[in-house]
Amino acid sequence: MTAALQGLYRPTSVEEAVALLSSDESAKPLAGGATLVAMLNARVLEPQALVSLSRIPEIQGISALPDGSLRIGAFTRHAATASSDLLRGAARVVRHAASQIANETVRHMGTIGGSIAFADPGLDYPPALVAAEAVVEVASATGRRKVPARAFFVDWYVTALAPGEIVTAVFLPPPRSGAAGLYVKHARVSGDYATASVAACTFGDGRIGVAVGACGPTPLADDDANGWLSEDAGDAGIARASARLVELADPLDDVRGSADYRRQLIPGLVARAVRSLQAQLKEGR
């Protein structure tokens, strides 16, 4: 067993980072700091070693791959995600969600990797990534693996990350014409976590996918519900899909709202999201 790490480490590669993290389970990865440093300040965590991911070129930036799919590096700040023209089509839902996180200054700091690794169900990325059929790339000391977004979020503050693993990138399918995405967030005030949210996408092939946020331990999505919406995006389809989502919802009572209220919100927010999406497509936006 190696001695515990001390202090701040600044690896310049993913491999170096995961080697450090797997050598000492109490060491924590530091991305933008928006989540971790707030926890340090509140003395919720007191790690004696931190592994900064800020100097790893591989996890920076948003790019389009040769096959058209999109890659968002884990260390991409919310502000960059919110303003990236590459995130078109269904991927726009991720851009739209990023633009509603916290406030402008925090968006300069927080990263997509750091955010989804924390997996607070009130966060904005999780339902957006699920709706957009994103895939999360994870690195460990033994290599890389890809986890579909739906499987990445496991429970309250629990992801598919094993100790010593970090998120390295988020992949989104290639944007198609006739595709669109948007994120409807209902919160008490600007900058709050969502009380309830709906991410909605159309993929250009007739399919519609929605995911509900902040109404359970993980984003709420259902293949049947998506199927019904894809068949009929009118009132009847929306009602049927919403009813299923309400059945599956498992929200908490908290200061933002009761579980009951959150269930009540789902149909209206799903309708709002789907209708706005259709309006957007019609206007060719």
Next chain:
Amino acid sequence: MSAWRSEVGAVGEAVPALESEEKLSGRAQYIADLYRPGMLHAAIVQSPHAHARIRGYDLSRALALPGVRAIVTGEDLDPAHRMGAFIKDEPALAVEKVRYVGEIVAAVAADTEAIARDAARLVRVDYEVLSPVLDPAQALAPGAPLVHEQSDRYARVFDAGTLGNLCSRTDFREGDPDAAWAQCDVVVEGTYQTQAQAHLSLEPCGALAEVDPSGRVTLWSANQSVFRVQANVCESLGLPMTRLRCMTPRVGAGFGNKMEPHVQPALVKLALKARRCVKLVLSREEDFETVRARHPITIRMRTGAMRDGTLVARETELLLDGGAYGDDSPGVLGYALLMNCGPYNIPHVHAHGRVAYTNKLRFGAFRGFGVPQVTFASEQQIDEIAQRLSLAPMEIRRRNIKRPGDVWFGGQQIHSNELAACLDVIDREMPPAAPDTGGPMTRGRGVAISAHISGLLASGAIVRMLEDGSLLLNTGAVDIGQGSNTALTQICAEALQVPVDRVAIASPDTDGSPYNWGTTASRVTYVTGRSVVAAAGEVEKKLKEHASQMMECDPADLELRPGGAVALKGVPGKAVTFADISGRAHWAVGGPIIGSHTWVFDQKTVDPKRALVLGLPFQQIGIFSFSAVAVEVEVDTVTGKVRVVQACSASDVGRVINPVMASGQVEGAFVQGMGYALIEEMVWDGGRLANPTLMDYKIPTMAEQPESIRVFFVDSHEPTGPFGAKSVGELGINGVAAAIANAIHDATGARLSRLPMTGERVLAALRGAERA
């Protein structure tokens, strides 16, 4: 009167705040910015229990930590030493018992803040956990756990009726309320529940105590009254007041949170024990949990009227959750009852209430001091009566508002009253709107009127002329950001006809300043302003005595000339400057010129021939300012979320001393009231506060600010006020929740009786209204 203009750019002008440069450059020094060489840092230990007996302390591990210099606990205190604004029930820190989660149990001084916080975690306290009582009604039921054993033994400043968990009770009666109900054609009845609101001053509470070689303490703290700090620290520590000097850095707002003590008593005890300078600044979470908040109040109210809309009878019963210590609770109860009718003539009134001790943090002064709560109920009932009688909301108000010459509930004379003009502004600026045509967003408009006092208690002023003819003003009034330094300087400058920059204002200092009860109760412009005018008047008299000798004439033939001179009336060119006079006074005749004034507000609140009062905690409270506020809201019928689209406020505050600052008070109060109405709520999980962080307790951001807030001040002149002024600090918040509730009703037909009117509650009301 509106044509008058200051000849010296003082009263009535938008003079920028005197502290502009330091605050805008970031150089202003708040308590957290003060550093002293060798100073220690302190951290508090908080109670984890809502109610427990303290059996003992084990400080050994904490004291053993390198860098720890001293620790104080309740064992360092004499249990007989208690403080409290009305009931002396509160120790400097917990003694023998803890009464709420978060209460200060111990304080640690160490070389660094980090060490102090580490040491605080090592302090062990042996508790015997007791059953807490968390609900005021349960607290007053027989057999409830007693928050204070033998509460009736505490010293009190008035007939509070304290017994068991009953902290205080007040009963106020005018006319023949029991008989009057039978006369009424319509009676509206309701029960309302308001919530605990956190002040959320951006600056958390803090203090710095320095001990001089003789053991005398100089205490800096974030505060709203250096004199209340002095009294509270000395009472709770058994110190003679001569042994404590209290000073003020820049203060990052208060709204009532810093009017009574927070960490000062514990910190002074710690500094005396360590015989070192110690600084303590609370974290945001500690500030939420430890200090104070706005009273939750259960309101039972009924209002009766004649068919023509004339109001006849009112009954109001209040139950205040007082929290663990009395603090300002008796005052809030008494004042809420005094104001419960609003600015209407209602001949038959029974207003009564109680404050209950519970095992939560103390509830205390917060802008409005009980009036936002009762107005939420009262102004909705006025609208309900209007609806039942098919009268427009403004119409029923005009029929019943207090007119010039009317007296307040209880019988106090009102001098200036331009409430009708305030209603005129609302009629013009925000008349009722046409109903919506459908869709998920629906809009509505609502109005509320209210009053607030400018009062009370004692203030003084000393005006000294310096050798060069400039002036030094000292009032002891703390500027918490609302602009009193600037306003009082303007008043002084106006009184002596000099430009504002010829007057310096001293920082509040219990050693050098005249007594000032505090920056609270919207009192400084009026009560302290009156002292400033009087003190300046003494200076003027002495100036004229000198000048009459220097110019060999009668003082009655002299006048002040703008710019700092005394001149012979009607004779241009025959004058002596302030500098000339001051030189003569300093070096030749009479001594340096000083003017001073001191007084206690003296207009009686209750005319015993009109009203019967039991347990009213104040005999003289203040004069009246008036306000009418109208809002337009948009309700999202899918989520229930309410947005304030626009607002209009019309106030009678007498002469406006500084129009930019006055409108700033109204705008700030409006948004704080909007948060109170729609968003903010301290939530308890058992005895523990569930949301003591800014992640979980939200206030309005710039995004929620309405598209427009139009602020008007109607022409008015208060004959007893400094240059005709009344105060404005709290008035703007009182009617906001009620106006929004009335607007929600206008938009949706749903009436809410509980605050805050969150999306969840509005949605539930909409669904109820649909079914109804």
Next chain:
Amino acid sequence: MTAALMNIVLRVNGEDAAVPAGLHDTLLTVLRDRLQLTAAKRGCNQGVCGACTVRIDGTTMRSCLSLAQACEGSEVTTLEGLETSPRLKALQAAFAAHGAFQCGFCTPGLLVSAEALLEDEPRPDEAAVRKALSGHLCRCTGYAKIIQAVQAAARSLSEVGK
């Protein structure tokens, strides 16, 4: 428990400063307690209130959420370091004239963000001002005069041709 102190070098307002910093010490703590640059305030220590806002490598960030050790090698600019900025001077004049501050505690952080806004957008409309500054909580002013002052400052800058 508190971690050990390391000596680090921070570049603040154009100057190198050697300061001790523990692993958990935030940039805010180091700026205030070690460098006596007290304009940045601690209002919540969670990044919500905005009173701690500074610029790091030119971008506005929360100093309470930045670890001091992680800022080695970066350029930190506090309100004190923006003294000569014409945008800041215009904002200060407008804030004073419009009464856009009262207690002043939120003001330094807000001015850092407003100065950055005017650098990016010389004539922001009201929506842009709200969006850029909604992360700054103010409990005193109700925001109305802040919005007016920022837009007034923008107008005065464009009149000077800056």
